[in-house]
Amino acid sequence: MITLYGAYRSRASRPLWLLAETGTPFTHLPVIQAYRLADPAAPDAPLNTTSASFLRVNPQGQIPAMEEDGLVLTESLAITLHIARRHGGPLGPANDAELALMEQWALFAATSLETPALEILFAQTNGTADLPEGAAVIAVAAEKLRRPLARLQGHLAAHSHMVGDRFTVADINTAECLRYAQGHPSLLAEFPAVKAWLEACQSRPAFQSMWAARQAEPA
Ligand SMILES: N[C@@H](CCC(=O)N[C@@H](CS)C(=O)NCC(=O)O)C(=O)O
Incomplete structure (x- = not known):
């Protein structure tokens, strides 16, 4: 199962659009950019790009990121290419x-x-x-x-x-x-x-x- 990290208002729009095209099931964790929060370190702050749990996924602290079967990808266009190859059918490469x-x-x-x-x-x-x-x-x-x-x-x-x-x-x-x-x-x-x-x-x-x-x- 794919886990996709990243709010829609980010380059996560790219894999989110693709996943909507393919109908592939996935878990969405809408990590938000820390700079959009007044206090990203506050105990009640939403999951954001400086959260310790997210930095374990992408130490660069940027969204989107994706995990599937132990494979972690942290570049939006690599994520879309991977999803298209594995799940995209005609949206992915035929050869x-x-x-x-x-x-x-x-x-x-x-x-x-x-x-x-x-x-x-x-x-x-x-x-x-x-x-x-x-x-x-x-x-x-x-x-x-x-x-x-x-x-x-x-x-x-x-x-x-x-x-x-x-x-x-x-x-x-x-x-x-x-x-x-x-x-x-x-x-x-x-x-x-x-x-x-x-x-x-x-x-x-x-x-x-x-x-x-x-x-x-x-x-
Ligand atoms: N080349 C990366 C760029 C990722 C990127 O810059 N993401 C932005 C959101 S669109 C981000 O996480 N910004 C927060 C930050 O840099 O602190 C990609 O295409 O995935």
Whole structure:
């Protein structure tokens, strides 16, 4: 049985979306980021990233983490790739070539998309987006995204999905890393195939149920 550690309002959204797609049974421990708590060390504090019991699972004190049959994983995209291979059926790789492509796109998402997309999100949520410094951060991050987005645009103009012309874990991993940039609609509008694919991914019932659970958590 999988144990998944991490609140919905975190990168645990990635495996939680996948688990909703596959219907795999799992135990969910909604560990919360310590920085979201006034006093994470208080005796009545909820399970958080500085709790001793969680640090035994991930000594780095970050979510998500996963345990299954003694295997512990502490990187969200490694967790989704593992779950997809073991439990994902058609959402996982059908052969070695598909596995290699799913790994490639996970690394692409983590190294080319996630950081600049998060720079956009943080500028938009820290109240600086309408100030010159925030606008500059967003402009630089958007420029960093244009080359990988052009690559994605070319891929998705020719293919319905990231791998195998069906919805897979590669779509979840890529869509989740790109989601942080969705508050910059004019950037995404430059890449219509990417925009349409992202919206289609997010219209899936499993994404919608993950998102509803996320919205139900305290901000
Ligand atoms: N590369 C890691 C990043 C994990 C990460 O930064 N998690 C955040 C929540 S999304 C966290 O636990 N933050 C709390 C902290 O760093 O103290 C992954 O993809 O799993």
